Amino acid sequence: xxxxxRRHGWWLAAAVLLPALxxxxxxxxxxxxxxxxxxxxxxxxxxxxxxxxxxxxxxxIHMVLMGCGGYASALLSKRADLLVWLSIPxxxxxxxxxxxxxxxxxxxxxGFYFLIGSYAAGEAVRLAWKYFVYPFGGPKGLKLIxxxxxxxxxxxxxxxxxxxxxxxLLLLVVTCVSLLLLYRLEHSRIGLTLxxxxxxxxxxxxxxxxxxxxxxxxxxxxAFFAGLAGALFVHYLGSINPNQFAIGExxxxxxxxxxxxxxxxxxxxxxxxxxxxxxxxxxxxxxxRPAIYGLIxxxxxxxxxxxxxxxxxxxxGLWRRRVAAAQG
Amino acid sequence: MATAAAxxxxxxxxxxxxxxxxxxDRVSFQVREGEIRGLIGPNGAGKSTLFKNIAGFYRPGxxxxxxxxxxxxxxxxxxxxxxxxxxxxxxTTLFQELSVMRNLEAGCHLHASSGLFRALLxxxxxxxxxQRQAAGRILDFVGLRERRAQLASELPLGSQRALxxxxxxxxxxxxxxxxxxxxxxxxxxxAHMMELTRKVRRSGITIVLVxxxxxxxxxxxxxxxxxxxxxxxxxxxxxxxRRDPAVLEAYLGSAAGGTERASC
Ligand SMILES: Nc1ncnc2c1ncn2[C@@H]1O[C@H](COP(=O)(O)OP(=O)(O)OP(=O)(O)O)[C@@H](O)[C@H]1O
Ligand SMILES: [Mg+2]
Numbered sequence: 001x002x003x004x005x006r007r008h009g010w011w012l013a014a015a016v017l018l019p020a021l022x023x024x025x026x027x028x029x030x031x032x033x034x035x036x037x038x039x040x041x042x043x044x045x046x047x048x049x050x051x052x053x054x055x056x057x058x059x060x061i062h063m064v065l066m067g068c069g070g071y072a073s074a075l076l077s078k079r080a081d082l083l084v085w086l087s088i089p090x091x092x093x094x095x096x097x098x099x100x101x102x103x104x105x106x107x108x109x110x111g112f113y114f115l116i117g118s119y120a121a122g123e124a125v126r127l128a129w130k131y132f133v134y135p136f137g138g139p140k141g142l143k144l145i146x147x148x149x150x151x152x153x154x155x156x157x158x159x160x161x162x163x164x165x166x167x168x169l170l171l172l173v174v175t176c177v178s179l180l181l182l183y184r185l186e187h188s189r190i191g192l193t194l195x196x197x198x199x200x201x202x203x204x205x206x207x208x209x210x211x212x213x214x215x216x217x218x219x220x221x222x223a224f225f226a227g228l229a230g231a232l233f234v235h236y237l238g239s240i241n242p243n244q245f246a247i248g249e250x251x252x253x254x255x256x257x258x259x260x261x262x263x264x265x266x267x268x269x270x271x272x273x274x275x276x277x278x279x280x281x282x283x284x285x286x287x288x289r290p291a292i293y294g295l296i297x298x299x300x301x302x303x304x305x306x307x308x309x310x311x312x313x314x315x316x317g318l319w320r321r322r323v324a325a326a327q328g
Numbered sequence: 329m330a331t332a333a334a335x336x337x338x339x340x341x342x343x344x345x346x347x348x349x350x351x352x353d354r355v356s357f358q359v360r361e362g363e364i365r366g367l368i369g370p371n372g373a374g375k376s377t378l379f380k381n382i383a384g385f386y387r388p389g390x391x392x393x394x395x396x397x398x399x400x401x402x403x404x405x406x407x408x409x410x411x412x413x414x415x416x417x418x419x420t421t422l423f424q425e426l427s428v429m430r431n432l433e434a435g436c437h438l439h440a441s442s443g444l445f446r447a448l449l450x451x452x453x454x455x456x457x458x459q460r461q462a463a464g465r466i467l468d469f470v471g472l473r474e475r476r477a478q479l480a481s482e483l484p485l486g487s488q489r490a491l492x493x494x495x496x497x498x499x500x501x502x503x504x505x506x507x508x509x510x511x512x513x514x515x516x517x518x519a520h521m522m523e524l525t526r527k528v529r530r531s532g533i534t535i536v537l538v539x540x541x542x543x544x545x546x547x548x549x550x551x552x553x554x555x556x557x558x559x560x561x562x563x564x565x566x567x568x569x570r571r572d573p574a575v576l577e578a579y580l581g582s583a584a585g586g587t588e589r590a591s592c
Contacts, residue, residue, distance in 0.1 A: 196423070206417075
């Protein structure tokens with residue numbers, strides 16, 4: 001397949017998928033609408049996390065960065081009375097700034113040390129949220145965070161985005177734009193340079209790549225989108241507390257990315273969608289859920305070490321072999 | 329030109345230790361613009377360490393490194409690459425998982441990269457076009473056009489080395505540091521690589537060549553510098569170095585009689 005026809009394929013898929021996704025919540029009960037919202041937020045999280053991993057680093061602070069966006073937007077709108085439409089993008093920028101600051105100590109380290117360092121830094125931030133009742137609200141966090149509202153000329157009441165359907169539609173737009181930007185970034189010259197920094201750091205430096213700069217860029221851009229997801233999330237829920245961003249939540253991101261596969265842009269998206277849907281299906285067998293989840297993880301690691309993204313290729317290979325066997 | 333008098337590369341009293349081991353001991357030499365300089369010496373003499381110091385991968389313990397009269401020591405590798413000093417690696421270092429063309433495009437970083445917003449908004453098209461053209465030119469230069477869609481890992485040794493050279497050339501060096509580009513090559517590959525090296529020099533690039541293959545060194549180099557145990561042992565034309573008793577002594581056992589291979 002050449003790149004032009006592949007691009008057509010993408011546009012076609014988007015043209016079918018987007019209207020379907022937009023229409024979906026109208027046919028779903030309330031709790032499933034909620035599920036879709038959290039799924040979209042998780043998609044933003046894993047795809048922004050992928051950008052960080054492209055530079056070769058596995059971070060454990062991504063979830064806390066999402067929290068930074070949440071806290072920032074909550075404080076800006078609640079305590080500084082900023083318009084929520086402004087506080088959200090501002091919070092995403094602030095999250096990127098926090099990541100930039102953290103990158104000075106963190107990105108001096110590599111590999112395992114970076115992993116542990118990012119965990120420690122994340123816990124430090126979370127402890128600050130817990131410890132300082134002013135402004136962060138301490139362990140109970142912040143409540144009564146102002147919602148997103150839009151005054152439309154043809155409606156008497158302002159449209160409130162605490163209702164699932166309007167919020168879902170807004171989130172769908174933001175997620176699509178974010179995915180598009182991250183996809184472009186990965187397939188730009190910057191994406192190639194990140195690949196160089198990841199796989200042959202010495203060669204990259206030898207031909208003039210400032211690898212520290214590119215690792216920082218990936219870390220801060222990833223943080224921007226995590227912060228954006230966090231900021232949106234907090235105005236939907238109306239509350240935020242430090243436990244929502246604990247390490248256990250971070251592990252989910254790792255699992256989604258690894259099970260989905262790390263080779264392609266679609267891998268983590270497939271991972272989060274498939275595992276979340278399975279998780280939702282088994283919701284009624286509540287006590288069995290962790291066991292079922294664990295079993296799925298084990299099976300997929302045993303039989304699909306390259307992630308769910310490799311499944312279509314494998315099936316195609318199997319099909320071809322069957323056809324060949326039938327003919328020969 | 330004011331700088332015409334200064335040699336392109338000058339190394340003054342360079343020292344480098346690893347713990348108790350003195351890998352480089354007050355090494356001084358100069359390379360003139362347009363030269364192919366051989367750098368030879370037995371295994372462990374400190375040749376690769378010298379390259380790493382010049383290219384900024386190691387920080388020298390003492391001494392100075394000047395490029396066209398300007399000190400460059402202590403700077404990080406990417407800055408030194410930006411100033412025009414590019415090294416290749418003794419172990420073949422490529423993006424094995426990428427195609428030949430993509431490897432070459434990767435090498436264009438210094439001249440094709442652009443900022444975040446330009447990349448996101450697609451404002452870097454004309455840079456990418458230049459990158460494709462530059463990579464295409466080098467593809468022909470190193471003779472890999474037929475193999476441009478192949479993965480680097482699928483190439484035979486000779487082509488891999490040519491590709492590594494191509495990547496280095498795309499950073500537009502003034503001074504190219506080649507670390508054993510002939511190691512393990514058969515005679516045909518050696519001849520091809522020698523021709524390629526001459527072509528690189530003709531295009532105006534100064535070369536320092538670390539090599540154990542004496543045929544290549546004798547055939548290519550204008551001058552040869554010999555290191556032994558981190559110290560400068562001898563310097564001169566290939567002929568005079570070959571006859572130097574101190575050099576023969578250093579290589580004793582492996583190449584005192586023959587000329588094919590100094591050591592290994
Ligand atoms: N990073 C390092 N740490 C400790 N010792 C090192 C390091 N790099 C090189 N050495 C030592 O320094 C000495 C010089 O090594 P170097 O690699 O420069 O030799 P060389 O001349 O390139 O040899 P060869 O012809 O085998 O490539 C050797 O004794 C080597 O063991
Ligand atoms: Mg060496």
